[in-house]
Amino acid sequence: MSSNLRKKTLIRPAMQLRICMTFIAASASGLTVMLAFALALLQGVHIGNDDALSVVMPALMRAYWVAMLVTIPGTLAVGILSTFLVAGPMHRFTLFLTDIVEGKQPEDCHLRAGDELTDFCDLLNKATAPLRVVQSDGAEEELRESAPQSSEAA
Numbered sequence: 001m002s003s004n005l006r007k008k009t010l011i012r013p014a015m016q017l018r019i020c021m022t023f024i025a026a027s028a029s030g031l032t033v034m035l036a037f038a039l040a041l042l043q044g045v046h047i048g049n050d051d052a053l054s055v056v057m058p059a060l061m062r063a064y065w066v067a068m069l070v071t072i073p074g075t076l077a078v079g080i081l082s083t084f085l086v087a088g089p090m091h092r093f094t095l096f097l098t099d100i101v102e103g104k105q106p107e108d109c110h111l112r113a114g115d116e117l118t119d120f121c122d123l124l125n126k127a128t129a130p131l132r133v134v135q136s137d138g139a140e141e142e143l144r145e146s147a148p149q150s151s152e153a154a
Contacts, residue, residue, distance in 0.1 A: 010080070011087040020079035027075045028068065035064045089117040093124060105132050 010016050038060055045052035089111050099106040108125045111118055 011084065011091045015090075016080055016083040016087050019083050020076050023075045023079040024072050027071045031064060031067050031071060035060065085114065085116045088112065089115045089121065093117075093121070096124065097128075100128055100131060 039053065039057075042052045042056055042060075047055055092109060092111060096106055096109040108129075109121050111121050
């Protein structure tokens with residue numbers, strides 16, 4: 001098993017689910033608009049002595065709910081999978097910046113193949129490189145200052 005595989009089901013659950021809910025709302029709205037158009041088209045149409053709407057309405061409503069039951073879970077799955085390409089890099093950036101804030105000296109930030117935001121990752125590496133160098137120089141200077149003075153200084 002590769003260490004490159006995702007270990008979490010949702011990396012940034014709040015963000016990923018919020019984006020997915022937007023996708024779901026768009027899908028549900030689209031299906032509802034299609035139902036409204038179908039109902040508008042059938043309004044006033046007569047089949048023999050019956051209104052077309054009264055004959056077709058149960059079938060239309062069944063089709064609408066079946067479409068919702070198929071579309072919404074599918075949209076949720078596709079939404080979650082597509083958000084991984086952004087949520088994963090954001091999670092990696094957060095860990096990287098947290099290490100810097102804590103005074104650690106992380107290696108350059110790297111993303112998985114296929115992830116989005118690789119340009120931002122490169123920019124983040126360039127922007128933090130001086131910080132990471134300064135931190136390491138500062139640590140070396142602190143070590144030199146805390147080291148006992150040699151006899152040459154006396």
